[in-house]
Amino acid sequence: MSRLQSAATRSALAEKFGRSGVCTLALCATLFAGSAAPAFAQDKIINLKISLWVPPAHPLVPATQAWAADIEKASGGTIKATVFPSEQLGKAFDHYDMARDGIADVTYVNPGYQPGRFPVVAAGQIPFVFGDGKMGTLAVDEWYRKYAPAEMKDTKFCFAFIHDPGALHGKKKILLPSDLNGVKVRPAQSTIAEMVKLLGGNNVQASAPESRDALERGVADEIAFPWGSIFLFGIDKVVKYHMDVPLYTTVFTYNVNLNTYNSMSTAQKKVLDDHCTPEWAAKVSDPWTDFEAAGRVKMKALPDHEVYKLTDDQLSQWKTAIKPLHASWAEAVKRAGGDPAKIDADLQAAIKKHGAGL
DSSP: OOHHHHHHHHHHHHHHHOSOOHHHHHHHHHHHHHHTSOTTTTOOOEEEEEEOOSOTTSTHHHHHHHHHHHHHHHTTTOEEEEEEOTTSSSOGGGHHHHHHHTSSSEEEEOGGGSTTTOTTGGGGGSTTSOSOHHHHHHHHHHHHTTTHHHHTTTSEEEEEEEOSOBEEEESSOOOSGGGGTTOEEEOSSHHHHHHHHHTTOEEOOOOGGGHHHHHHTTSOSEEEEOHHHHHHTTGGGTOOEEEOSOOBOOEEEEEEOHHHHHTSOHHHHHHHHHTSSHHHHHHHHHHHHHHHHHHHHHHHTOTTOEEEOOOHHHHHHHHHHTHHHHHHHHHHHHHTTOOHHHHHHHHHHHHHHHTOOO
16 A cells, blocks of 8 residues: 555545544554454464365265355465365264264264164154155255254264155066065165065165175176266176166265364354355265166166166065164164254255255
């Protein structure tokens, strides 16, 4: 600022506030100068380690990088981040504990990888609940945001989302619930594992990156998986039959290490809070939803794969067969001290509000 501009500014301040003393004018000038400085000028630099267990080609990776870049911009460059895909910092099954223990600052969590640990969120994993990935993400985030602080209390919950509904893919054509009897299935999450057991199948525990190998070696015969990811993880090379029905979704969360969050300034916390919203849950997950939906179209065009519908009667048999899953979910919530009727009513209200059901 030039001397002439500086003198004019002091004159304007004196005109506005009166000549009540040099100290008051000096204070006004100081406040005026300070107002032009960013709120983050004195904040320490925070370097976030964001851990994802999907490969770099997965849509979540660039979407998360864009999310991190927006956080850096909004924080005036004081919150920087590096995204680590492909289980570089730890196994997929461990990502909640990695956020809790500070191995990473932000992690991508599949709560269903740990059966019984997060009973409330498992309501979003019961078969035939969601029919749409994008609307389902808005519904599940709105619903779970109220319950996450208690169920995931040793991390800071950021947001929740689902993928586009997945189905059964495998070496055998599965039409009826009874067809799973004796079949080895890699489940997508704990509720699907319970379904497999209920129907007489055998569960094969494998994370998404490990699944192709399990199928290729004959350790598993079938897999519950979303459509685009079948190609991303190379599973299309080892399966042939694909049930074209929105069988299930998996609920995912982004979780933040509490020490990292608590070490932030008030302004930095607000930036992160502003990026842990339903809107950002959608921005991060919508590209993945589009990717998975496109996978179904791609699969239908392949001559050496069979994508098949279920008849109304077959679908009715599936819906009847999985009813015990809701009862067991309710019991698990009760054991954890929750009210399953209230929790389910809240979920159904959110699904209805966003048009996310079947």
